[in-house]
Amino acid sequence: METAMAPVPPRPKDYKSDIKPIWCPGCGDFAVLSAITKALAFRELPREDVAMITGIGCSSRIAAYTGVYGFHGVHGRALALAAGLKAARPELTVLVAGGDGDGLSIGGNHFIHACRRNMDLTYVLMDNQVYGMTKGQASPTTAADWTRSKLTPHGTGIRPFQPAAMALTAGATFIARGFSGDPNGLAKILVEAIAHPGFSFVQVLSPCLTFRPEQKDWKNAVRSFADEETDDPVAAAARLQDDGALATGILYRDPRFPAYRSRTGGEARVADFEEAFAL
């Protein structure tokens, strides 16, 4: 991207790697990758100043497909790894991505604590309501009566999580929902999420046509939130109660809570501490 002439604005493809995704044809995650690269290009972030941190699952493979620094770690812990990176290197733009199983089941504890820690991270949760990589088990966002998994042939019988509502009660200060069928709209949300100085949670409805072919119909059901974004958590919670979990847009943005700030500027020397041990 370096040139002796006037700087050329980066293009989305500059943020893609040359590795071919393993995703199935029709997977929503292709569009999420595209939206992320569009948002990074729009913000003209130098590739080397961005890190994409992921866990394990189909969507977590996205780290390898971006052209920024990346970490493809263990299942469920991407948010914790990202918190360490951001604390140590606050000047970096740190994105975290993964699926509903990775983020809400095995990683559920990290999710709620990442929300309340309110570090300047952007978390993209690609929600297809199923474990795809392990071939079709129910996830924490799967409906109670979904009976297509061999593991739970009678359905889970338990209520699914509402990720946006969890984020709200756990203290996230930017909450949005996007749809892979609308990559431009998703890119606009991501531009705002990256700009937000605290923890930004973006739930993306990203169909799995292999194990949840009925999600093809999302494109007919998804609509925008009826109202503009709010900074009132009570109003945001009320909207989540009756949106059918398929409304998209920015739900909530609250600038009142300060983002986690890494402390910098200490100038002590280690030898200073050693003197305290001497008798």
Next chain:
Amino acid sequence: MNATQPCDFSIAITGSGGAGAITAGELLLSLAGRNGCFGIMRRSFGPQIRGGEAASLVRLAHRPIECMNDRFDLLLALDWQNADRFADEIPLHADSVIIADPAMGAVPAVIRDLGTDLIELPMKSMAGEIEGGRPNMIALGVLAHWLGYCPDQAGELIEHTFGGKGEAIVSAARATFDRGFTEPLIVEARRARVGPGPCDAETAGERWDLSGNEGCGLGALRGGVRFAAAYPITPASDLLEWLAPRLEALGGELLQAEDELASINMVIGASFGGVPSLTATSGPGLALMTEAMGLAVAAEVPAVVVNVMRGGPSTGIPTKSEQVDLNLALHGLHGDAPHLVLGALDHADCVLVTEWGVRLAEALQTLVIVLTDQNLAQSRALIPRPAYDLPAIPKRRLPDSGTDYARYALTADGVSPMAIPGQAGACYVADGLEHTETGKPSTAAADHAAQLDKRRRKIEDFDYGELWADVRGDGDLALLTWGSTSTAVREAAERLRDGGRSVRVIALRLLLPARPARLAAALDGVQRVLVVEQSHGRQFWHYLRSQYTIDADMRGLARPGPLLITPGEIVAAVDDWSG
């Protein structure tokens, strides 16, 4: 008084939790230091925060000492609550003295039956004569007199310790100390029993007052750690608490994690960002970290975990010491995951080994587990200022700019240049999936073999120098040990040598990778090996049998905690073997 060591005196101060037995012990150790002594102080307590049992176990001497003695010469009991819980940790001898407050009830049978001398001293009512006076300061005055310490230095110490709490507290503490120091009953009694007097105070500045956890914290900072992740667990929490304000003062950062699964991943994330990083935990926490420790190995990210061992398994005996996480540290990782395991031998060694561990992790881009235990971590020692020379260890290898970058390049020494986010032209994805040289995920057999080979090569072929073990003495009998048990083994060896027997001590610092050639050389001419460890399951013994070939008769002295293995016990085992 120990007849063979005239300047070697062991004291136990006991009381219910909150009675001030720990404070009195810490002040006594400090006072001993100001009076030119060496010493060690262990805290013994149960899991209760208040109202349980608490004891300061203090050993003072005129020469450097590293472990507790076999028995106690003096027991000062502020009260007798829960005495049965710690009685077996405070073995007395026929000439021991007990100082106790008669208002706190009769001496419990388990202690009275030892037939030791009793001095009844109404410490509570003596303290009550002074507004704000507390019995533990009476105790400190009594013990300072008993040991022949200078009261002026006690005044300075009290001012230093309580100065922040206001003048009233300081003067009350001082007056209470003086009351104990001048108590006629003690003055009279002491004529008959002289403890160690103050030794040469000129060398005071050359000695440190250091806990094992503080030593590890200092070693971490010396090694360059500027990020720590923390989840509280006994007995590692105070290491993390020591680091928190100091990292901030150095411009570093400490994050409190939601659990150990998070803390190890935070360490990996920060280290990926180029900042040397560490966390500290104990057995159960280490168990939770094992999955991500495998990630650090596979993705080749420097990461240091200080594991302070306690009684296990499960919650076990969380406030007491045992050498029982060796198996987990050595073998707990999934897959073929070469990494390093180091063990600290004594208080000063906590500084050395942790700094060494951080530097090795950075140089070799791998996981380093540093093992200490509650015995070292939560005891304080007056020791010569830690002095050591680390061999030259390269810093983290960075890529040259402007080249085709391959994060996991197959180099001759197995270490590949590691780009740091922010460096242009070197973006890569760190991956726990098996990968090619460039980091692209791969299931190919050749890639797996090549990466496994490189990750083993960089660790196996590295020259760890002379620090792999602490080897002392000569002779055809070797005491082979590791960790804090080394302190008792060394003292046992001194006693054996004093008795005219030559004995070799080999205490391993570098547990993984094993160094069979080094150990074979150190055992040259040895015909008998006594393996000493604090583990019911003989973890160290089995480690030695699986990793080394030892051409000598072997015996084991192994038993569980919480009672520490003592020098006398080791001497007895040698005597028994020698028949």
